[in-house]
Amino acid sequence: MLDEKDIKSLPGSLVSWVYEVKERTKPDKVYWCDGSDEENAELNNLLTNEGKWIKLNEKEYENCYLYRTQRDDVARVEDRTLICTENAEEAGPTNRWMKKEKAFKMMWGLFDGVMRGKTMYIIPYLMGPENSDFSQVGIEITDSAYVVLNMRILTRMGQVAVKEIGKKKKYVRALHSTGDLSIKNRYICHFPDELLLMSINTEYGGNAILSKKPHALRIASVAARDEGWLAEHMFLLEVSDKKRKNKYYISGALPSASGKTNLAMIKPPSNFNEFEARTVGDDISWLFVGKGGELRGINPENGFFGVAYGTGPSSNPNILESLKKNTIFTNVALNPKNNTPWWEGLSEPTELLYDWTGTEWHTGNGKEAAHKNSRFTTPLKQYKFKSKSYEDPNGVELSIMLFGGRRSSLIPLVYEAKTFEQGILLGAMTRAETTAAQSASTGIVRSDPMSMLAFCGYNMGDYFKHWFDVADKVKNPPKVFNVNWFRKDEKGNYIWPGFGENFRVLKWMIDRVDKKVNAIELPIGFIPNIKDLDLKGLNIRKEKIEELFYFDKQGWLKELNEVKVFFKKFEKNLPSKLWYEFDKMYKSVQEY
Numbered sequence: 247m248l249d250e251k252d253i254k255s256l257p258g259s260l261v262s263w264v265y266e267v268k269e270r271t272k273p274d275k276v277y278w279c280d281g282s283d284e285e286n287a288e289l290n291n292l293l294t295n296e297g298k299w300i301k302l303n304e305k306e307y308e309n310c311y312l313y314r315t316q317r318d319d320v321a322r323v324e325d326r327t328l329i330c331t332e333n334a335e336e337a338g339p340t341n342r343w344m345k346k347e348k349a350f351k352m353m354w355g356l357f358d359g360v361m362r363g364k365t366m367y368i369i370p371y372l373m374g375p376e377n378s379d380f381s382q383v384g385i386e387i388t389d390s391a392y393v394v395l396n397m398r399i400l401t402r403m404g405q406v407a408v409k410e411i412g413k414k415k416k417y418v419r420a421l422h423s424t425g426d427l428s429i430k431n432r433y434i435c436h437f438p439d440e441l442l443l444m445s446i447n448t449e450y451g452g453n454a455i456l457s458k459k460p461h462a463l464r465i466a467s468v469a470a471r472d473e474g475w476l477a478e479h480m481f482l483l484e485v486s487d488k489k490r491k492n493k494y495y496i497s498g499a500l501p502s503a504s505g506k507t508n509l510a511m512i513k514p515p516s517n518f519n520e521f522e523a524r525t526v527g528d529d530i531s532w533l534f535v536g537k538g539g540e541l542r543g544i545n546p547e548n549g550f551f552g553v554a555y556g557t558g559p560s561s562n563p564n565i566l567e568s569l570k571k572n573t574i575f576t577n578v579a580l581n582p583k584n585n586t587p588w589w590e591g592l593s594e595p596t597e598l599l600y601d602w603t604g605t606e607w608h609t610g611n612g613k614e615a616a617h618k619n620s621r622f623t624t625p626l627k628q629y630k631f632k633s634k635s636y637e638d639p640n641g642v643e644l645s646i647m648l649f650g651g652r653r654s655s656l657i658p659l660v661y662e663a664k665t666f667e668q669g670i671l672l673g674a675m676t677r678a679e680t681t682a683a684q685s686a687s688t689g690i691v692r693s694d695p696m697s698m699l700a701f702c703g704y705n706m707g708d709y710f711k712h713w714f715d716v717a718d719k720v721k722n723p724p725k726v727f728n729v730n731w732f733r734k735d736e737k738g739n740y741i742w743p744g745f746g747e748n749f750r751v752l753k754w755m756i757d758r759v760d761k762k763v764n765a766i767e768l769p770i771g772f773i774p775n776i777k778d779l780d781l782k783g784l785n786i787r788k789e790k791i792e793e794l795f796y797f798d799k800q801g802w803l804k805e806l807n808e809v810k811v812f813f814k815k816f817e818k819n820l821p822s823k824l825w826y827e828f829d830k831m832y833k834s835v836q837e838y
């Protein structure tokens with residue numbers, strides 16, 4: 247636990263807030279987290295004794311635990327995620343809004359006495375590398391030891407954060423309680439003007455681990471707007487080319503459960519051995535314009551909160567070793583014979599398992615054993631293929647930025663924006679199928695600009711304008727691409743093999759950056775000459791590849807009309823530059 251000296255070194259306003267929360271929530275005990283190993287062991291014991299933590303086989307999964315959340319609390323709840331400001335226009339047409347005063351009243355009502363009989367944990371945390379101008383600090387108060395243990399992996403928490411809080415002008419206050427987990431009163435409220443978060447009656451990742459989407463995207467995006475940078479739902483990947491003796495940093499936005507972690511951990515196919523891919527971040531990037539006018543990025547996180555379901559030797563071999571120690575598994579299945587975790591895609595299942603709810607499961611019963619949004623929480627530090635630069639206080643310089651989403655038709659495997667400004671349009675017009683990462687129906691195509699629909703803390707019309715403002719300051723912008731790994735054939739099968747094979751597409755992007763290859767110009771941007779895509783060793787027919795790049799003029803006009811309907815929602819907040827880019831593309835498709 248932090249001692250009195252550490253607590254005294256914190257800003258007085260912060261400490262008073264902690265005591266105010268204590269008075270209102272009435273916990274039995276107060277515990278200031280220091281992030282030490284002893285503290286970790288204590289919390290592990292506590293949860294184990296309460297029967298909530300299943301300690302996994304120590305030989306195979308050293309210091310690993312399994313946790314099951316309540317059945318109806320397994321994903322982000324977008325209709326319960328509120329932006330609370332003075333007026334609705336600040337939140338914009340894509341966010342759920344509540345007037346600030348009303349939300350305060352409602353939330354303090356729900357928090358009244360909510361921690362009775364419980365321990366209130368106070369977690370100072372740092373987002374981003376130590377000693378970085380780009381990093382931010384916060385303090386989360388929670389009554390969930392599970393949240394503490396996740397924050398411990400995903401952020402730099404405890405003592406190290408206390409030191410950083412002293413150096414920063416601002417800090418985010420985050421308050422969470424598991425409450426009684428009732429859906430009726432489940433809310434995740436964001437008060438960007440107050441740098442305040444309040445979340446109750448949920449324990450699921452992105453709803454309760456408030457450093458993550460609530461701070462690092464929704465609150466940070468507002469700070470980014472005011473301070474001239476970007477807080478994005480993007481992975482950050484380092485690709486080294488030993489032959490060219492060059493490094494390329496790639497950031498990419500794909501919607502939730504649509505391949506960021508997998509791409510950030512990509513293992514190039516065996517015939518690409520002059521390349522090495524390493525992860526800087528897998529979910530969130532903060533991007534800044536550097537002194538030379540370059541776009542730079544940092545990963546504010548310190549670990550991965552990845553989708554377990556589907557993770558295995560064929561999709562993401564690189565991560566598997568990392569999951570063998572110091573990892574939390576949430577809502578995966580359990581093999582009761584040897585106490586190991588299991589999920590679809592990991593291996594062949596044994597005859598008997600306990601599914602993610604703890605119910606007996608037998609092979610061939612046609613049901614899923616792990617939840618589709620089951621997750622692993624694992625430290626970045628122990629990941630074998632991490633890039634050293636994740637700790638660089640100055641971040642990395644981007645040469646490539648990509649956007650994309652799940653689309654079973656129309657959108658090509660890859661295409662390149664003609665300019666950075668057109669790249670902003672590509673991001674803004676992203677439409678993608680929904681996934682199990684949010685509690686609503688899956689597989690529905692919706693607009694998800696820059697994969698930020700659920701994460702932009704202010705009016706998205708202004709957000710688009712902000713992107714153009716940042717672009718004005720960038721002298722040597724990254725090349726922008728759009729990708730789609732998810733095209734399906736008539737039978738409903740994916741046409742492109744995806745995962746490691748996606749490296750073939752990244753390689754083409756690198757060749758474009760280095761001006762090694764030409765491309766074919768379409769109204770929407772550039773697509774590759776198929777001969778320039780290295781498909782050696784890939785068992786896929788040429789016609790299939792051609793299909794992935796077929797330009798369907800009528801389909802695109804329909805697509806752009808849908809985009810237009812979406813853009814119109816923002817009325818006067820939509821920047822003229824975006825309309826200009828849009829009209830240019832529309833006209834050029836019409837004339838094609």
Ligand code: GTP
Pocket residue numbers: 500501502503504505506507508509528529551552553555556557561683731732740743744745748
């Ligand atoms: P969040 O953590 O929710 O933001 O998700 P993410 O964008 O990091 O997605 P992740 O990499 O965890 O992948 C989610 C799902 O997409 C998994 O079930 C993967 O198996 C699947 N997936 C990822 N990459 C590919 C790909 O290239 N092709 C196909 N077909 N599926 C993929």
Ligand code: SPV
Pocket residue numbers: 321322450451452453458459501502503529551683684
């Ligand atoms: C996502 O849904 O985009 C995630 C998981 O990365 S969560 O942290 O729950 O938002």
Ligand code: MN
Pocket residue numbers: 479501502503529
């Ligand atoms: Mn995500």
